[in-house]
Amino acid sequence: MPIRLVTCGLIGLVLSACRGTHDTRVDLDAADSVTGTGLQSQDIRTMVNTMSARLKADGILAPSRDGQRVSFFITELRNDSSDVIDKQLILRELRTELFESFGRQIRILDRSPEANDIVDAERRMKDRGQVSGTNDRKVAGSDFVLKGVIASRDRQSGRLKSSYINVTFELTDLVTSELVWTGAYAMKTESTRSVINR
Amino acid sequence: MRRKLASRPWLALGVLLGAGCAVRQPAIPVDQFVAGDLAAVRAFAEQEVAAGAAENQALVLNVQGQCELLMGNAEEARRNFESAGRIMGSWATSGGEETAAVLGSESSKTYKGDPYEKAMNAFYLGFCYLMKGEPDNARAACKRGILADAEVGDEKFQADNALLFWMAGRMSKLMGSSDAADFFAEATTANNFAVEHGSQGTADNPLLADPQRGNLVLVFECGIGPEKYADGMQGELARFRSRRHPAVSARASLDGQPVGTAALLLDVDYQARTLGGTAMEGIRKGKAVFKTTSTAAGIVLLDQASRNDGDKARTQAIVGGGLLLAGLFTSSAADTRHWSTTPASVHVLAIDAAAGEHSLVVDFLDAHGAPLASMRQQVTVTVPAHGEGWYLFRSMPCPAATAPARP
Numbered sequence: 001m002p003i004r005l006v007t008c009g010l011i012g013l014v015l016s017a018c019r020g021t022h023d024t025r026v027d028l029d030a031a032d033s034v035t036g037t038g039l040q041s042q043d044i045r046t047m048v049n050t051m052s053a054r055l056k057a058d059g060i061l062a063p064s065r066d067g068q069r070v071s072f073f074i075t076e077l078r079n080d081s082s083d084v085i086d087k088q089l090i091l092r093e094l095r096t097e098l099f100e101s102f103g104r105q106i107r108i109l110d111r112s113p114e115a116n117d118i119v120d121a122e123r124r125m126k127d128r129g130q131v132s133g134t135n136d137r138k139v140a141g142s143d144f145v146l147k148g149v150i151a152s153r154d155r156q157s158g159r160l161k162s163s164y165i166n167v168t169f170e171l172t173d174l175v176t177s178e179l180v181w182t183g184a185y186a187m188k189t190e191s192t193r194s195v196i197n198r
Numbered sequence: 199m200r201r202k203l204a205s206r207p208w209l210a211l212g213v214l215l216g217a218g219c220a221v222r223q224p225a226i227p228v229d230q231f232v233a234g235d236l237a238a239v240r241a242f243a244e245q246e247v248a249a250g251a252a253e254n255q256a257l258v259l260n261v262q263g264q265c266e267l268l269m270g271n272a273e274e275a276r277r278n279f280e281s282a283g284r285i286m287g288s289w290a291t292s293g294g295e296e297t298a299a300v301l302g303s304e305s306s307k308t309y310k311g312d313p314y315e316k317a318m319n320a321f322y323l324g325f326c327y328l329m330k331g332e333p334d335n336a337r338a339a340c341k342r343g344i345l346a347d348a349e350v351g352d353e354k355f356q357a358d359n360a361l362l363f364w365m366a367g368r369m370s371k372l373m374g375s376s377d378a379a380d381f382f383a384e385a386t387t388a389n390n391f392a393v394e395h396g397s398q399g400t401a402d403n404p405l406l407a408d409p410q411r412g413n414l415v416l417v418f419e420c421g422i423g424p425e426k427y428a429d430g431m432q433g434e435l436a437r438f439r440s441r442r443h444p445a446v447s448a449r450a451s452l453d454g455q456p457v458g459t460a461a462l463l464l465d466v467d468y469q470a471r472t473l474g475g476t477a478m479e480g481i482r483k484g485k486a487v488f489k490t491t492s493t494a495a496g497i498v499l500l501d502q503a504s505r506n507d508g509d510k511a512r513t514q515a516i517v518g519g520g521l522l523l524a525g526l527f528t529s530s531a532a533d534t535r536h537w538s539t540t541p542a543s544v545h546v547l548a549i550d551a552a553a554g555e556h557s558l559v560v561d562f563l564d565a566h567g568a569p570l571a572s573m574r575q576q577v578t579v580t581v582p583a584h585g586e587g588w589y590l591f592r593s594m595p596c597p598a599a600t601a602p603a604r605p
Contacts, residue, residue, distance in 0.1 A: 078373070079334040082341035084280065084327065154341075156348055161289060193349075194291035195481070196299040196307050 038083035039150075039165060039187065044090055047185040051169050052097040054183045060144075060171065061106050071107035072144035072171070081152035081165060090148075094169075109142055144171050144180065159193040220303035221253040223535045226261055231539045232422055232443065234594040239539070240265035254535065256285035257309045260319055261539050267322060268592055276326035283319045286310045287342060300481055303529040312426075314469035315537045316346035317359050321464075321544070324365055325417070328588055337369035347469075358397070358472070360389035361464035361544050364409055371410055372585065382409040389463070397468035398543060405461035405546050412548025414581050418448035418460050419592045420562060421542030424470040426534045432486035436532035438470040440542065444570055445562035445593030448545055452556050459563070460545035467542055485530035496522025541592065553583040562593040 032040040039047075055061055061070045074095055077087040095108060119139060125131045148169040155162045164186065171181040224246050231239045243262035250258060263278030285308065299307040311319070320343025327336035343362045357363075367381030386406045393401050405411075421443035429435040449459040499518025503511045558579045561569035572595050581587045 079332075079338050080375075082338055082345060084283075084323065084335045084338045084342070087332075087335070154345055156345055161345075191289040193289045194296050196291060196296050196304065 038081075038163075039085060039167070043165075043185070043187050044093060047167060048090070048094045048097045050185060051094060051183050052101045055098070055171070055181065056101055058181050060181050061102065063105055069105060069107045070144065071109055071140055071142050072146055073109040073111040073142050074146045075111065077148040077150065079150045081150045082154050082163075083152065083165075085150065087150075090167075107140060109140055111142070142174055145174055146171050161191045161193070162188065163191075164188045220529065221251045221305050221307075221309075221535070223538075224250055224254050224258055226258075226538050228422065228538050231261075231265075232594060234596060236265045236269050240269070253306070253308045255309075256282040256311065256319075257535060257537060259285075260311075260315075260322075260537050263322060263326075264539055267326065267590065268594075272326050272329040276323065276330060279319055279323040279326060283316075283323055283339075283342070286316050286319055287346070299533075303531065303533075304482065305531070305533040305535060307533065309533075309535050311537060312470065312473055313346050313349040314466060314473065315540065316349070317343040317362060317469065318466070318537065318540050319343070320346060321361060321365070324362075324369070325588070325590060328369070333369040333372040337366050337373070340366035340369065357384070358388045358392040358395070359464060359469065360385045360392065360403075360406065361546075363388050364406065364463060364546070367409060368415070368586075378410070382406070385409065385463075392465065392468060395468075395472070397465040399462040399465060403461050403463070405463065405548060412550055413553075413586045414452075414549045414551040414556075414579065415586055415588045416450055416460065416547045416549070416558075416560070417588065417590045418545040418547070418560070418562070419541035419543075419590070420445045420447060420545060421593060423466045423538070423540030423542050424536075425538065426470075426536035428532045428534050430483075430486065430532075432482075432489055433531040434482040434486040436534060438467070440467045443542060443593070444564045445573060446543070446565050447563045447567075448547075448591065448593070449561050449563060449569075450547055450549075451559045451561075452549060452551060454557070457549050458547060460547035462543055462545050464544040465542075466540050466544070482530050482532055485528055489525050489528040489530050491525075492521040492528070493525030496520070496525055551581045553581050555580050558589075560591050 029042055029045055031042050061072070063069050074091055077091055079085055079087060098106070098108060122131070123135050123139075126133050126135050146169060148167060151166050151168070153164040153166075165188070166184060166186045168182060168184045170179055172178070173180050227235075227239055227242055240262055243258045243265065246258040247255065247262060259278045259282035263275045263282065266272075266275035266278060288310070291307075295307055310316075320339045324336040324339035324343070327333070327339055340362045344357065344359060344366070347359045347362065348357060363381050363385035367378045367385060370376075370378035370381060386403075386409075389399060389403050389406055390401050393399050422441045424438040425441055426436060426438055429437045447459060447462070450457050496518045499514045500522065501518075503514035503518055505511075506514065556579050558577050560575040560577075562573040563569055570593075573593050575591055575596060577589075579587060579589055
């Protein structure tokens with residue numbers, strides 16, 4: 001009888017390891033079930049929401065008393081960490097969040113190389129009369145630039161690994177070069193390596 | 199009747215543990231890869247990714263990525279290497295997978311590769327990001343590879359991948375970052391250590407003596423990487439052996455002028471040999487002892503059962519049969535799945551060249567320094583006015599050259 005019990009228990013253990021799979025729609029802010037040490041989707045969403053809220057609370061991007069809107073563009077997000085990441089995904093989410101948060105109170109400029117090329121081409125065609133419309137306004141100048149850096153500190157010893165990731169955003173005045181605002185988001189993960197993976 | 203009932207669970211358990219969950223090495227057509235038939239190898243890998251064992255995804259994605267990269271599809275290659283790297287880099291393992299690999303066949307687990315394979319994945323991913331014009335992400339990949347290299351069991355071999363340190367330094371240089379010199383110093387230390395401990399190459403590596411030199415960087419992958427095999431009485435020991443290939447180094451000519459022989463930065467065979475022991479090796483050894491002992495005990499008990507009568511014989515038959523089955527179905531064999539299309543070594547040649555197009559001839563050399571005519575590659579390379587041009591070549595008959603990097 002004990003032999004049967006042990007055997008059945010072991011079979012149950014093995015069968016439970018071979019259970020079926022499923023697809024489930026999950027909340028966007030839920031933690032990733034597929035884990036790792038890098039930034040997760042939850043972190044990216046929290047980060048852009050937090051940065052947008054802090055920028056708004058700071059008031060640096062608020063219109064002037066005479067209603068002049070502040071203009072800025074978002075430039076690079078430099079990755080100094082040890083984890084490759086789609087930087088454009090973060091920057092696009094941040095830009096969208098800023099738009100949704102500030103509405104028409106601010107002017108966000110598109111200074112990507114592609115946008116510059118399109119603008120130049122369109123202005124040339126208007127100058128030549130090839131298309132309707134006139135270049136009656138200058139290309140908008142920028143008051144500020146927003147940029148960021150992803151950095152990490154990784155430690156590994158035996159079966160343990162820890163990873164601290166810090167993402168810093170900075171807003172620089174493009175006339176005075178003064179750093180007028182900075183905000184950071186940090187996260188830390190710890191991992192234990194399974195005995196089966198070395 | 200009772201005997202039959204009692205033995206059935208053992209039989210079922212044995213079948214489940216012994217055979218049900220083992221995942222075999224995919225039959226990658228290595229010969230076709232060596233012969234330069236990349237389209238065929240890519241087709242195989244694509245098929246395996248789509249319909250093969252999920253546990254082998256990272257392995258075949260890496261092979262597919264190599265084919266894409268050598269065929270000039272850098273963006274597709276990047277996606278492959280990134281997906282593979284995500285699997286290989288995750289330390290998370292489910293309890294069920296761990297239990298199945300420990301109790302049953304070790305090869306039931308998800309393939310995540312040995313540290314040297316993770317480092318190779320990082321190298322390729324870094325190269326792809328460089329071609330995408332993102333040296334910071336390329337450097338991130340190199341850093342991840344350096345961390346993966348530190349996962350080897352023997353601590354003294356934990357930072358001896360000169361290629362990744364040097365490449366990280368070059369990425370820092372492209373980014374204008376101040377830490378390039380630190381990476382170059384680490385690369386020299388790693389190279390010297392590796393050479394002192396049996397790696398091919400030389401301590402006075404000309405590339406590392408002037409690591410920032412050149413705006414045209416040629417990376418050569420020579421030979422075919424090591425093969426992993428099972429050794430020991432029960433196949434419980436994972437071992438590596440080198441595979442024969444004529445190409446051991448490379449040289450180049452630019453616009454008809456010899457520009458030198460490439461310097462060896464990575465000996466993949468050495469990296470595989472110096473992995474050190476693992477916890478699983480101890481478990482497999484224990485399982486091998488159990489397998490041998492329980493099989494022998496089972497045979498002895500069954501033999502005694504055949505000579506006795508009554509309850510004693512029945513008990514001996516049940517226990518003996520159970521032990522025999524447990525022994526027969528215990529899998530102590532090492533997981534020998536490996537990335538079979540890695541190169542045996544990676545060499546680099548950095549040249550100062552005028553901006554513009556140049557005619558480049560690459561010769562792979564045999565052990566005597568003689569060029570291998572069948573592997574000669576002639577391509578037009580472009581050196582940008584600003585930044586650097588990077589090209590990757592593999593010792594195989596006339597594969598498509600990679601597109602230039604745009605750092």
